[in-house]
Amino acid sequence: MTSRRQFLAGLAAASLAPIRSWSAAGAPDFLAAALFPDGLYRLAGLSQRGEILFTLPLPERGHAAAAHPELAQAVAFARRPGTFAVVVDCISGTEIARLTAPTGQHFYGHGVFSQDGRLLFTTENNFDAGEGMIGVWDVANGYARIGSFSSGGVGPHDMVLMPDGASLAIANGGIETHPDSGRTKLNLPVMQPNLTYCDLGGQILEQVELPRSLHKNSIRHLALRQDGLVAFAMQWQGSVTQHPPLLGLHRPGTQARLLSAPDAAQSTVQGYAGSVGFSQDGHSVAITCPRGDALHLFDTVTGNFTGSFTLEDVCGIGTASDGMVFTTGTGQIGRVSTAKATITAQAQCQWDNHLVPILRPTN
Amino acid sequence: MRTLATLVLLSLPVTAHAQDRGPILAEITEAHILPRFANLSESADSLASTAQADCLPGSSDLRAAYGAAFDSWVSASHLRFGPTETGDRAFALAFWPDTKGFTPKTLSRMIADADASVGDAEAFSQVSIAGRGFFALERMLYDPDFADQGQAAYRCALIQAIAADIARNADAINADWQGYAALIMHPGDGSPYRSGDEAMQEHYRALTTGLEFTADTRLGRPLGTFDRPRPNRAEARRSERSLRHVELSLAALKDLALRLSADHPEIASRLSQAFDAAANRAHALDDPTFAGAATPQSRLRIEALQQSINDIRSIVSTELGPTLGISAGFNSLDGD
Structure with a gap:
């Protein structure tokens, strides 16, 4: 365990000469969790080309991770309703800290750092109250918990830091769960998902709700374009014979736009989007649909559906230098542009839900 | 709309070839x-x-x-x-x-x-x-x-x-x-189900969510945790129907599971045995409201019943699902 003094020294050193920075960990573009053939779950650092730059063991199946903006530190979250998250030094592979959710709460699998890397925010479930929470952790103080605030809804899942660095966008999925009942959804008839924007102290700035007829469309995952356009991916909890949109675009202060493929394609994805991502040029946005073995691509300006690619168990997606990169549960890594999807690497593992971007400093 | 670009990258088909459902x-x-x-x-x-x-x-x-x-x-x-x-x-x-x-x-x-x-x-x-x-x-x-x-x-x-x-x-x-x-x-034109597989998947989903609800909610809620059992959260405990609901749901779900697996006698037989094992445990419980969740000895028996339902779920997802074109992918099964 790193002492606070060592840690601060490291932090200071990093700002001068980034010896503990991501470049020392092989300059990965993404973090992704995976199940390996030996039955162990690991967190991997990935390049856009699909090279695995490092792997670090995880205690059990993870969900997403959060990457520190400067230091090569990753927080890997347990799959919900897990109560642990581990902070790993991606250079040495050692565990720096372990986050334990407070009694009565568990993690929801996602989290994000503040722009200066001093705070970590985590989505959590206060399960007896059935209320979503955001936990706040002090990075320099060994990831000590220093506070929490309401997420503005039930079942917060993904969360991103807005480009202003001063606000968070939170996907409150709306689904209430309780660890005593595993992952069973307890409140489908009364669920009310929302997209909440709040400042870093929890003051709610704006909330977006779907039309009443779509109240069973759980807002789960987010992607952010650098100009502040938020894309949200949804999972439909209503009848399988309905095929509502599973992707929305929202810019604070405006109405959300919902995007859908034509019914023939929309009806094949079983109402389930796993991840969402933007292309590098920001013109395209994609959702992955592992239950339909499909990746759906849309134009961010017109909102039009521009293509579907058949990819078995595709789920992770992220921005790459010339489009987007995706991962699949069969170990494939590939690239998508508007015209084609290409497999660029085949790893001997099963990539888990998400690709978490590492935003390297531009200096 | 621009041209629909579809690239087939699958080396193996994910669904079995079309069957008459x-x-x-x-x-x-x-x-x-x-x-x-x-x-x-x-x-x-x-x-x-x-x-x-x-x-x-x-x-x-x-x-x-x-x-x-x-x-x-x-x-x-x-x-x-x-x-x-x-x-x-x-x-x-x-x-x-x-x-x-x-x-x-x-x-x-x-x-x-x-x-x-x-x-x-x-x-x-x-x-x-x-x-x-x-x-x-x-x-x-x-x-x-x-x-x-x-x-x-x-x-x-x-x-x-x-x-x-x-x-x-x-x-x-x-x-x-x-x-x-x-x-x-009769899936197809005029039906909300486009194919026989899709209609079968609707029934399959009824089976899996029914089993999940009985194991995780009907039993999971009163069980709570060992340190904090919650017998007062048992379903319909006021009318003392909690255990009865578990037994009724198991009987109904067994009927559905056996019909869904009619084309696969080996799976049907394994499902039948697993349902019978769960029903026997339920029948032997003699605790209509799961009040026993709060005492270690009787709690174990409720947990054993829950486990026997999870055994059914495992056969359903790993054996029955794939016969119905249900993808058993790492991510598609995760549901998160």
């Missing part, structure tokens, strides 16, 4: 679904007429009619699609779990306000689903907290209104299923 779809619809909703409609009508004749909460006739109607609902409650889902009918029949106590709040408010909707079936159908259905009626018939709230005449009218609303809902589901039956038996 017709016979199994017909069997499930005609022998499993339709009789269940006919029973529900009949017993719910009987509940409504019994309440009309005798609205005293302690009436043995009323309680018997309530039990019979609730039995038929639990035996059909996994079939949450098509007419059952329309307008949240299923939830209006059974709003549970009620994690935030909406049912007692809604009922108390109606009683305190002497809400006039009890005299108008149409108006009552607009009441919050938390104030309707079998769990609202259970409060009125079995919960001492509701025995003396407000006026006796209003409580009587409320009991009759809830019973009549249950019957109305049950009749509507049953009536609509007469037409919907053809749609799920």
